[in-house]
Amino acid sequence: MNDDASNTRDDPLVRIDGLRVAFGETTVLDGINATIEPGTFVGLVGPNGAGKTTLLRTLNGTQAPEAGTVDVAGERIPALDSKAASRLVAxxxxxxxxxFEFDVRQVVEMGRNPxxxxxxxWSDADEAAVERALDRTDTEQFVDRSVSTLSGGERQRVVLARALAxxxxxxxxxxxTASLDINHQVRTLELVRDLVRQGKTAVAAIHDLNLAAHYxxxxxxxxxxxxxxxxxPESILTETALQEAFDANAVVSQHPVTGSVYVTALPDETAERAQGQETSRSRPERVxxxxxxxxxxxxxxVxxxxGYDVSVGALNEGDTDTEAAxxxxxxxxxxxxxxGVDPESCAAVERRIDAADCVVVADVEIGTGNLPNLRAATAADEVVLVEDRPFEERNxxxxxxxxxxxxxxxxxxxxESSDVLSAVTDAVDGSSVTDADNAAGGSLSRRPAQPGPEEPDS
Incomplete structure (x- = not known):
């Protein structure tokens, strides 16, 4: 690594200039220019085939570019041998x-080869690096096990430990996060974010836009x-950008819990519905x-x-749903x-429900204060009931x-939440819900509910 004055702490860790990568007659990356600052977590996002993996391979030196330069910490990566590049990029x-049937410690120790x-x-420095990597990834418990006996999420932590070593x-x-359950997805990205907070620079190709936006x-x-x-993420994940890059009809909002950018992909017919509803009907359906x-x-x-005419309430001032509305x-x-919902507000809610073509009851917790909302919904002709959690947990x-x-x-x-739009569409179009539909395993279901616990009012 160069230690000259040109490679100062204020310089970007990664600098890519005019990068072009092709496979035969197919150009995968063309004219790529980017810089990555030290101590940042950068997500590579884009449609399949956009060149995310190719860019990563160029950064670690396993893919030679046809043109352009890739520098990491002031070193020209394509000019380095494999060991030298591996001391800069994991x-x-x-x-x-x-x-092979290596045990976990052997796999992590491979990270010291460069x-x-x-x-x-084997030096004290090598041993200390391996122990730190095992500790950071919480993989000490697996050190004597064969890596082939681990689950996908556990194995990924071991491979990450090898990279940290x-x-x-x-x-x-x-x-x-590919092929991992949500628990291991979150655990992996939390670990990477912690490493970045400690000074590491990370670049990850991530297909899940919402995870990328959050982390x-x-x-x-x-x-x-x-x-x-x-x-x-706020500047990149816009509806216009997603339409142009992914050819996707999506809604970009703020996640009600994390506050991160949140992308919801909509089916193509949703856009057509929103554009044509005013002319095809005397008024938009009310929900x-x-x-x-x-x-x-x-x-x-969503x-x-x-294109629905949406009302909501009654809600407390300052509530996340109030701000979204x-x-x-x-x-x-x-x-x-x-x-709580007072009689005047309850009457206002009842008027909105009476005018609605469909009422959606979210997976909301029910206390004495908002029970009138639930009672008012019983007067609706069409109800979509969102049940992500058993009611007894929310009662x-x-x-x-x-x-x-x-x-x-x-x-x-x-x-469930993911099926609300299709359920509302069926409701306002007059499609019926039958036991046969539910037995067929469709998106609509009728799960047995149990009485809720007697808990303090909220």
């Missing part, structure tokens, strides 16, 4: 399978072999949403994007912070709320 590949010569012994300034990850400091959007944009505590925000964005200029009935009233909920459930379309 990679966690998408495929974490290990060909720092050792053929004749050098290399002690490089730059860490590359190729689809680190990455910057995103680099690749499409058509070019970098379309680089910047904060009233019962929510609270951020449980309705996603539905509000339903509004689909106001950002969309929706019709929202509110009460004071921490106040803070007891049998009185259970009775109201069950009366709704007997005739509602019971769905």
């Amino acid at each position: 990679t966690v590949p998408q495929d974490t399978a290990v060909a 720092h050792r010569s053929r004749f050098s012994g 290399q002690e490089t300034p730059l860490l590359l990850l190729d689809e680190p 990455c400091d910057e995103l680099l959007l690749l499409a058509g072999g070019e970098i379309r944009a680089q910047g904060s 009233h949403v019962v929510g609270g505590g951020g449980t309705a925000a996603r539905h509000l964005y 339903l509004d994007a689909a 106001r950002s969309l200029a929706l019709d929202v009935e509110t009460v004071e912070p921490f106040a 803070y009233v007891g049998p009185a709320a259970t009775e109201v909920y069950e009366s709704l459930r007997e005739r509602a379309r019971v769905v």
